[in-house]
Amino acid sequence: MPAPKLSVVVTRRLPEPVESRMDELFDVERRETDEPMTREELIAAMQHADVLVPTITDRIDAELIAAAGPRLRLIANYGAGVDHIDIPAARGRGILVSNTPGVVTEDTADMTMALILAVTRRIPEGLALMQSGDWQGWSPNALLGGRIGGRRLGILGMGRIGQAVARRARAFGMQIHYHNRRRLRHEVEAAHGATFWESLDQMIARMDVISINCPHTPSTYHLLNARRLKMMKPTAVVVNTSRGEVIDENALTRALRAGEIAGAGLDVFEGRHQINPRLRALPNVVLLPHMGSATVEARVEMGEKVIVNIRTFADGHRPPDLVVLSMI
Structure with missing residues (x-):
């Protein structure tokens, strides 16, 4: 039986x-x-x-x-x-x-690159303009974004997904930097052309794009807090496809509203599906409904x-x- x-x-x-x-x-x-x-x-x-x-x-x-x-x-x-x-x-x-x-490694890495491009090239703003019917034609100064080739990408969490992001970003001509609990083996670093930063503070202050790819644990809760957000360059952007709790979302919203950083692309949120309305109203933010593995x-x-x-x-x-x- x-x-x-x-x-x-x-x-x-x-x-x-x-x-x-x-x-x-x-x-x-x-x-x-x-x-x-x-x-x-x-x-x-x-x-x-x-x-x-x-x-x-x-x-x-x-x-x-x-x-x-x-x-x-x-x-x-x-x-x-x-x-x-x-x-x-x-x-x-x-x-x-x-x-x-x-x-979900490859799919999440794809979405990370999509968010980096969406924020730096202002894709949602262009899409909204076209859907509104208000576009009056091409203009030399309209919706100017930034070229990602040559920019410094700082990856926070260089595990499977972080390394997959590094492979894609390097193909776009970005310079790869990372902070991790443990430094990668030399041959792995060399394969990604990656520079290790033992100090997260020092890395954040020098990057053009920060990509959050670490898990949410007690030690990573609000790892990107108000103090560290103030260290970022005013032209820098932050992208998060990991867990919302890694970023202090209220501090991020304040920094974006004040123009202290240039933009953000978020697929995850501290309040899960409850999005801060002030964050949702910002034109320099791209918000997605947790689509990284979709x-x-x-x-x-x-x-x-x-x-x-x-x-x-x-x-x-x-x-x-x-x-x-x-x-x-």
Whole structure:
């Protein structure tokens, strides 16, 4: 007699190929709509599921984990970032946590370059002018932006995504600089033509573009704060496709409004989907709705990684993408 299927609760609608494959393998409970679960619904799900599959819109804190039922043994996160899950609390209850690393590297790096170009070349302003019907024709001084070739790009976080950004930016003729917890090996630096800065303050003061590509951890919270924003050149721009909490968003808004920095391109926000209206009103800011991983290929591959993690766990083995405390 075959073993019963694991009870798996999925908190959001996933791409159809992923849902179909999960239905074949597990006893799946999912949402009928794509609205996030309420806190009460999450508690109910965690009390009867063997596996929970949350996304970044679900805050799985210590209180929720304490209320989990005895069957819950794996939180198979749909996404690479796990700052919305209290990992120590989960491990304290004997609950494993897995994620989906590496899948969105190339897509997020593409979006980073798109934002750099959009901000420096004022693409949204041009688009708005065309859509308004007010364009009166070409003019020598209209919508002048800046050439990115030759500019200094400072990458904050030189992991998979940071290095993918460096490859693209170098092809555009940018000079690559970076700050990281650990300096890369010499051969990796040489491959990217990258210059390491041990001092983040010194790097920020000299860059034309700052790209945020580090995860959100207690040590990176507001890493780009008011003091460091004041160090930036008034012609510099900042781009963030990582986590909104890495930048002090109120300080960034003040700096942009005061003209202390030239512009910003943001795909993530400190308030998640609640955007500061003062930030939204600025003409020198490009805002996107967390589109960094929004390709069909990436979202399906994320689901495939979730399935592999659950199946490996079901077979009594360590999930290949297990999150350990030393990683956060």
